[in-house]
Amino acid sequence: MTAADMLPLALSQGDPAGIGPDIALTAWLNRDQHQLPPFIFIGDPAVLAVRARELEIDVPIRETDAAGAASVFSGAFPVLPVPVGVDVVAGEPHVATAKGTIASIETAVSLCFDGKVRGMVTNPIAKSVLYEAGFGFPGHTEFLADLAKKRTGKTFHPVMMLAGPKLKAVPVTIHIPIKDVPTALSEALVVDTCRIVAEDLKTRFRLAHPRLAVAGLNPHAGEDGAIGHEDQDIIHPAIMQLREEGIDAFGPLPADTMFHDDARRRYDVAICMYHDQALIPAKALGFDDSVNVTLGLPFVRTSPDHGTAFGIAGKGIAREKSLVAAIQLASEISLLTEAQI
Numbered sequence: 001m002t003a004a005d006m007l008p009l010a011l012s013q014g015d016p017a018g019i020g021p022d023i024a025l026t027a028w029l030n031r032d033q034h035q036l037p038p039f040i041f042i043g044d045p046a047v048l049a050v051r052a053r054e055l056e057i058d059v060p061i062r063e064t065d066a067a068g069a070a071s072v073f074s075g076a077f078p079v080l081p082v083p084v085g086v087d088v089v090a091g092e093p094h095v096a097t098a099k100g101t102i103a104s105i106e107t108a109v110s111l112c113f114d115g116k117v118r119g120m121v122t123n124p125i126a127k128s129v130l131y132e133a134g135f136g137f138p139g140h141t142e143f144l145a146d147l148a149k150k151r152t153g154k155t156f157h158p159v160m161m162l163a164g165p166k167l168k169a170v171p172v173t174i175h176i177p178i179k180d181v182p183t184a185l186s187e188a189l190v191v192d193t194c195r196i197v198a199e200d201l202k203t204r205f206r207l208a209h210p211r212l213a214v215a216g217l218n219p220h221a222g223e224d225g226a227i228g229h230e231d232q233d234i235i236h237p238a239i240m241q242l243r244e245e246g247i248d249a250f251g252p253l254p255a256d257t258m259f260h261d262d263a264r265r266r267y268d269v270a271i272c273m274y275h276d277q278a279l280i281p282a283k284a285l286g287f288d289d290s291v292n293v294t295l296g297l298p299f300v301r302t303s304p305d306h307g308t309a310f311g312i313a314g315k316g317i318a319r320e321k322s323l324v325a326a327i328q329l330a331s332e333i334s335l336l337t338e339a340q341i
C-alpha cells in the first residue's frame with residue numbers, strides 16, 4: 001500500500017497558543033526524513049498560516065476532508081477546518097479557545113468511529129485553560145473514554161502509558177492530588193489496570209508474554225509494613241490475583257531501584273502508583289522520543305509526552321520528535337490491529 005492509499009491519522013490541534021501548531025508544521029515539513037504516514041490536522045487554518053509565518057517556514061496549507069488527506073499530504077499540509085473563533089497569540093493561552101480545542105478532539109474521535117481515519121494523535125492541551133472553561137475531565141485520557149461511552153454505550157477504563165525506547169511506564173492513578181493517591185488506590189484498580197496493560201501489550205505491541213513490574217507506593221515498598229500499609233494490603237494481593245490469572249506481574253518493588261538499566265531489563269512495563277512515579281523516569285529516560293498512548297480504548301490514540309510549552313511557542317525551537325514518534329506509533333498500532341481483525 002502506498003501512503004496515498006492509506007487512511008490518514010487524525011491530528012488534533014491542541015491548545016492553539018501552545019507548540020502544537022509549531023510541531024505539526026515542522027513534522028510535515030520534514031515528512032520525508034521522518035517517513036511520516038499521512039495525517040489530517042483538525043484545527044484552524046488561520047492559526048497555522050500565522051504560525052508558519054512566525055516560524056519563517058513555507059508550508060502550503062490545504063483545506064480538505066479525511067478522504068482527501070492522503071492524496072494532499074505529499075504536496076500540502078491537510079487541514080479539516082475547525083475554527084478557533086478568536087485571534088490566537090503564540091504563547092498566550094486564552095479561555096475563549098477552549099471550545100475549538102474540545103471540538104477538534106471530538107471531531108477526531110468521530111472520524112475514528114466512522115472509520116475515516118486509522119487512529120488519532122493529540123497535540124497538547126493546557127488543562128487549566130480547559131478547566132476554566134468548565135471542561136469536566138482531568139485530561140484527554142478520561143475525556144476520550146467518555147466520548148467512546150457516548151458513542152458505544154459501553155464503559156471503558158482508559159489507561160495512560162508512556163512508551164519510549166528505554167521504558168514503558170503506566171500510572172495507575174493519573175491527574176489527582178498526591179494526598180488522594182492512597183485512598184484512590186484499590187486492589188481492583190491495580191488488577192483492572194494491569195489486565196488492560198497485559199492485553200494491549202499483546203495485541204498492540206506484539207509482546208506475547210508481557211512482564212509487568214509493579215511498584216510499591218511507599219518508600220522501600222513499605223519496608224514490611226513499617227513505612228505504610230498499601231504495599232502489603234492493596235498491591236501485593238492485586239499481584240497475587242494477576243498471577244493466578246496467568247499474567248506475569250511481580251512486585252511490589254521499591255520504586256527507587258526499579259528504573260536503573262539492569263532493573264529495566266527484567267520487565268516490559270513498569271506499573272506505577274501515581275503520575276510522577278511513572279512520568280519522571282519516562283521523561284528523564286526519553287523526553288524527545290517517548291509517547292503517551294491510551295490503552296483500553298476502542299480506537300488508537302497517542303500523543304507526544306510533553307505539554308503545551310507556551311514559553312517557546314512560535315519561536316522556532318520546539319522539537320517535533322515526540323510528535324513524530326506519536327504519529328509513527330499510532331500508525332504502527334493501527335496497522336497491527338487492522339491485521340489482527
Ligand SMILES: NC(=O)C1=CN([C@@H]2O[C@H](COP(=O)(O)OP(=O)(O)OC[C@H]3O[C@@H](n4cnc5c(N)ncnc54)[C@H](O)[C@@H]3O)[C@@H](O)[C@H]2O)C=CC1
Nearest residue numbers: 123124125126127128303305306307308309312317318319
Ligand atoms: N498531552 C497533553 O495534552 C499534555 C498537556 N500538558 C499540559 O501542558 C501545560 C504545560 O506543562 P509543563 O509542565 O510546562 O510541561 P511542558 O512539557 O509543556 O514543558 C516543560 C519544559 O519542556 C520544554 N519542552 C516541552 N516540549 C518541548 C519540545 N517539543 N521541544 C522543546 N522543548 C520542549 C518546555 O519549553 C519546558 O521548558 C500544562 O497545562 C499541562 O497540563 C502536559 C503534558 C501533556
Ligand SMILES: NCC(=O)COP(=O)(O)O
Nearest residue numbers: 138139140141142292303
Ligand atoms: N502528564 C500527562 C498528561 O498531562 C497527558 O494527559 P492526557 O491529556 O493525555 O490525559
